[in-house]
Amino acid sequence: MSQLLDVLARILPPKQVISDPLRRLAYGTDASFYRLTPEVVAVVESEQEVQALLQVTRTLGSPVTFRAAGTSLSGQAVTDSVLALIGEGFATCEIGPDAATVRVGPGIIGGEVNFRLSQHGRKIGPDPASINACKIGGIAANNASGMCCGTAQNSYRTLAGMRVILADGTLLDTEDAYSVASFHQSHATLLDDLQHLGETTRADEVLAARIRHKYSIKNTTGYSLNALVDFADPVDILAHLMIGSEGTLGFISRITYQTVNEDPFKASALVFFPNIEVACKAVIGLKPKPVSAVELLDRASLRSVQDKPGLPAIMRTLSDEVAALLIEVRGETAMALQLRMDAALDALRGIETIEPPVFSTDPATCEMYWKVRKGTFPAVGAMRRTGTTVIIEDVAFPLATLASATLDLQALLRKHGYFEGIIFGHALEGNLHFVFTQDFSVQSEVDRYARFMNDICTLVVDKYDGSLKAEHGTGRNMAPFVEKEWGTQATGLMRRIKQLFDPQNLLNPGVILNDDPQAHLKNLKPMPAAEELVDRCIECGFCEPLCPSHRLTLSPRQRIVSWRDLSRRTATGESVADLEADFAYYGLDTCAGCGLCSTACPVGIDTGALTRLLRGRGMGSTSHKVAQWTADNFGKVASASRLGLGLGHVASSVVGDKVLGKLSGGKWKRGMPHAGKTPEAYQGEGDPVVYFPACGGRIFGANTANEATLPEVIMTLLVRAGYKPILPEGFDKLCCGQMLESKGMAEEADEMSDAVTQALLKAADDGHGGYYPVLMDASTCSVRMQKKLAGSPLQLLDFHEFAHDAMLPRLxxxxxxxxxxxxxxxxxxxxxxxxxxxxxxxxxxxxxxxxxxxxxxxxxxxxxxxxxxxxxxxxxxxxxxxxxxxxxxxxxxxxxxxxxxxxxxxxxxxxxxxxxxxxxxxxxxxx
Incomplete structure (x- = not known):
């Protein structure tokens, strides 16, 4: 390892070479149920760095695995060798003329690309459920699809061009004539071999027909052999083989997509049927209609989400046989949308439903339906027994057999004791997902899983001739079964392709093709109990794009991964010395505790709450005494803080903000506000409203010396709008406790907020059994006090809420x-x-x-x-x-x-x- 680190240190900046045990563990974990800890993590920010990395790993014989967002579910993004994290240098996006194409780097999030395209009424074709977290590199490398794109708008079908770096470091730009010409000269043998493979495959009518049949439904098992029958030009064959190759053939450094239309008008209907057979009959009727998506949900999947707010109450009373379809239609105009709704309803006419089908055009209702559908997988994970893993598999069947295949899947889940299992999927494509929980901590449970997977393969391949992997990629999970699905001849083609592109087998070895029949049962990820706050986490990574410390230190997922391993080691008596010290900084000090992770988490986990809990545990008795003194003497704390600000401005006037910032270790900021001051009570008339100025605005005053402070501005506004602001008694000595709560000092913080509550109740009492409205001027403090006042008679609003509801009409x-x-x-x-x-x-x-x-x-x-x-x-x-x-x-x-x-x-x-x-x-x- 030392030699590898020495060489990497010569080609990459120090911050891009990560070798400490904590971050290797945390960064090496993805959304799958496999665990491999990389020997080293290398962050790559440019094509030149990728080429240099490949040269190093080729020279040393070290395998390399590329990772984008790590939302992959099948084990294709983990390694015990070199993990190459795609950096923000690859987060590029260039929209073509009329937005007909978009040229993107592998490091940009799919949802971000769609956000930029939405201004032009366009989007990319692939629409995986993880699109707001997964990145283009993973979308292309896995040929990810989703609920609407089907087989017609995935990466393979909407590919317009790419830049790819091969195992030997050669860069090919398929959109650049000079690059293509140069590649024909430098890699003539490779292109000749690909052309020959294509010609012989197309000439073999039985094999060619078999390949076309396999891709008539969703299929990501093995390599994209359809490239050999769909294209004659070897460069086109090469580019399309890269799609779905999971980083085993090369690195896609840029891809150009043909965009698709994003219709502005949408409607959704959640329709309940008496059983699976009837629901699947409806799917067959909907298939030729202009519907965008049809999602099948069995009763178990409905039960997993039926208590979500806003869902129809009938969901809680349905019988065990009931199934549902979530149907979406879209249109360029309201009239077009209505015609498509009518067409979908016409397809359902004569088919038995629990209630008459009704489409909703209300955006909030539609969003809620689809958010709940996307939450079925995490919902099962959240309800699982602590210590177990949640597994999601995805298969595809010919549409005509979907009903019987679904019933067979349900029977298999019951046969093997997975009674909590649920089934849902993209019904128009015959694509089913089934989710269940699995304990990998004991061998008997691993054996049960092995028997179940063997039966699944028999069912999907032998009985229905379906796809073992429809859209999640082969990964490690299905690699041992590729030959079972494809047969010896087609799998031989895949092995030849791998040999042509990666003769040393250094690009993500063990993924897609694996000669070990037990590979899917090895390196299984432990999910030990750590803290009740986060034990529901399934490590999906949906939280990461919102986290301010992601890619600086750790993300919420990585904090949970780290704490789980620290907890596991502590429970088993293992040493934690190699992780504990780093976790203090990476895990705790640099967590903003903002809680935004909870808004993206499908089960609402706030990793900031874990951080605060652990911070509190780490505080000694002296720290708690300081916290208690702060709670008892906050007026003195505020005065001292204002004094410090005043002295800081004196120093800044002498040496300047920049120098003072360096001297203070970054604590003194450019544009630092002046010291605040206590606002004076208002003596005039108006409608009474209680105003509690948060301590932030009382300590930190205006940006410049001649500006009014925030409390002064708000008092002026209230009077202008016809209100009489009432300041609570002793407010200048009170604080809601947020500052202590963020440090884990929950008890002391609650004492402070209790004092504020009493002051607010007294100030807001109108003397007639009612209370005046209350407002605060700092969102964080307002939210804390709103929680504390829940159930009390007080109505507390943040300033912007009060301004919207009560001030705008008066100004x-x-x-x-x-x-x-x-x-x-x-x-x-x-x-x-x-x-x-x-x-x-x-x-x-x-x-x-x-x-x-x-x-x-x-x-x-x-x-x-x-x-x-x-x-x-x-x-x-x-x-x-x-x-x-x-x-x-x-x-x-x-x-x-x-x-x-x-x-x-x-x-x-x-x-x-x-x-x-x-x-x-x-x-x-x-x-």
Whole structure:
């Protein structure tokens, strides 16, 4: 290993070569149920680095596996050798003329590509359920499909060109004539062999017909042999063999897709049928109709999600035989949509249903239906017994046999004791997923799984001539069964292809083709109990794109993986010394605790809660005494903080922000606010409203010395809107406790919030048995107090909520042209109140910019001061997203605004500043 590290250190920057045990474990884990820990993790940011890496691994004989997002389910993205993580240098996106094509790098998330294309009414064809987390590299390398794309719009069918780096380091750009000509000269033998394979395959009518038949339904088992019958040009054959090759033939460094239309009008119907046979009869009737997707759900899958909010109450009363179809239709116009709804309903006419089928065009209802459908797999994982693994398999059958095949699958699950198993799938393509839980900790359970998989292969291949892998890729899981499905002759073709491209067998060996008949039963991932908060995690990775520390240190998934192994080792008496010290920084110190991970997690796990729990455990008695003193003496803490800010500005006036920032280890920020001050009580008239200024706005004052503080601005606004602000008694000595709660000091934090609660109840009492409304001016604090006040008679709103509901109707607003940047605080995102924030901002500004790729700012209360690199990393994408004409920004949390100001060089203010400016009487008179 030392030799490998020495060589990698010469070709890659130090931060891109990862050898510590903690991150090798964490980064090496993917969504599958296999566990291999890489010898080293190398982050590659350019084609040149990939070529250099391949040269090194080829010289040393070290296998290399490329990894994009790690959402793969079949074990194709794990290794015990070199794991090459695709870096953000490959997160490129270039939209072609009329958006008819899009040229993308393997490091960009599929959902991000669709977001950019949506402005043109287009999208990429593949639509896997993980599209908001998985990356283009994985989508192409696995030929991932999904609910709508079928077999006509997957990567294979919509490929327009690619850049690929072969095992020997050669780069081929199929869209560049010079590159193609050069490749014909340098790799004539390879191209001649591919051309010969294509000619002999097409000449063999039986084999060619067999290949075409296999791809008439979804199929990702083995290599894309259809390339040999669909194309004659060897370059085309090569490019299409790369699709679905799972990194075993080369590295796709860029791919150009032909985009497909994204119809703006959509409708969905959730239709219940008395049994599977009737539901599948309906599918056959819907197949020729203009429907976009038809998802089949058996009763068990419906039961796994039936308690989700908003779903029809009838779901909880259905009999065990019932099945459902979730049907979607789309149209370019409302009229076209109606015609397609009518056509789908016509196909269902005469077919027995539990209730009359009805389509909904309400976006919220449709989104809820599909979100629930996508949550069936994680829902089973969340309900599994601690210590077990959730497994999802996907197979495909000829559509005419779908009903009997589904019943046979149900019978097999029962036969082998998987009574919790569920079945759902993309019915139009005969594609079924079945999900079950499995204990791999004892040999008898592994043996049960082995028997079940053998029976599955017999059922799918021998009885129905279907696909053992429809869209999840062969991986390690089905590699031993490729020959069973394809036969000796076709599998021989695959072995020849692998030999041509990778004669040393260094590219992801053991994946797709594996001579070990027990390979699918080895290197199984343990899922030990760690903490009840996170034991439901299935390590899918959906959380990662929202995490501000992802790719700086650890993501939520990687934190859970690390803590699970630390817990396992502790329970078994193994040493944790090699992981524990690094986990303090990578796992705890750099977690913003923002909770955004919970909004993407299918089962709502907040890894920040785990971080706070572990931080609290790690605090000694001295720390708890300090926390208790802080809770008892917060007024003194606030005064000392304001004094420190004042002294900091004195020092900054002498040496400058930049020098002071370096001297303070990044704790002093560019544009640091001045010291705040305590607002004075209002003595006038108006409708009473209780205003609690959060400590952030009381400690951190205005951005410049001549600006009003946030409490002053809000008081001015309230009076202007006809309200009488009431400040709670002793508010300047109170804090909601968020600052201590984020450090795991839950008990002391609750004492602080209890004191605030009592002050609010007293201030809001109207003397007639009712209470005045209450508002706060920091989203994070507002959300904490809303939770604490749940069930109390108080109505507490964050400022932007109160401004939307109660102030806008009372103010005369004059819009600014903008542009103004908007940063939606993570607390606002979690509570779903961002729509109100956007509406208030839209009332004030003509042009609003929300930087793509920026979620949590990473300031995390005091994290931006304690670990400033987290704030810098979280906002790394904001710079390119803000045009030079954008000179200011708004948010709803004071510390977020500090971090945003420091990183962007633009002043970020609370929303109240903008609303106050645009509602001034003199502005209205001028206009």
């Amino acid at each position: 005369f607003i004059t819009k600014k042209p903008g542009p103004v940047a908007l940063h939606i605080n993570c607390s606002v995102r979690r509570t779903g109140s961002d729509a109100k924030l956007r509406r208030v901002l839209a009332a004030c500004v003509e042009q609003v910019i929300e930087p793509a790729g920026v979620t949590c700012c990473g300031f995390g209360g005091d994290r931006g001061f304690a670990v400033p690199e987290l704030n810098v990393h979280a906002l790394r994408k904001v710079h390119d997203a803000l045009p030079a004409s954008c000179c200011e920004g708004v948010s709803t949390n004071r510390t977020c605004e500090i971090g945003l100001t420091a990183e962007t060089g633009r002043p970020y203010h609370a929303l109240a500043y903008l609303l106050e400016e645009c509602s001034r009487e003199e502005v209205a008179m001028l206009c």
